[in-house]
Amino acid sequence: MSLRFVLDPDLTSELRERIIDLWVDVTNAGGAVGFVAPVGTADVRPVAEATFAGVTDGPDRLLVGYDGDLPVAVLFLTDHRFPLKAHWGVLKRVMVHPDAQGGGHGQALMREAARRAPELGWRALHVTVRGGLGLERFYHRLGYREVGRLPGALRVAPGDDRDEILMWHDLDTPTA
16 A cells, blocks of 8 residues: 655644654664664653654654554654755654555655655755664665765664664665
8 A cells, every 4th residue: 555645744742642652663663763672652752852843843844654544654854954964954763663564665755755855955865774784775775875884883782882874865866
């Protein structure tokens, strides 16, 4: 089933709660979206609220993929707040609900972000990836290339430091 995408939906309290629940579910299923499982709503809420503030107060944007009325795919398009980088943006918290994974929703979400980015004046997209999970293969298939690595930058547990992988997609380059 294809998703219906909405850029900048009304960030109601209901949608906020659904995104927080999605964030918790994705994290607890092993997703690399800023936390390490296990987490609960109380863990995610402060980071989510700060992220929502970047959307409601600007200049960040929210892209939601709906299956019917249910948000199952989300990402944040974040602005650098620095004029010399105004021509490219960062995708953060790329999430697809675990029950909806495997159906191409992640690819569709990323393609929609790339399609919408020029509307924001962006000519390239950047996303960071937690090493050790093979996520860079997913992004590579979508036209992203690795442009750098911060060795051991992410401490997911004592003695378990992971690389932070920097991925870049020139929007002038067609996606696969």
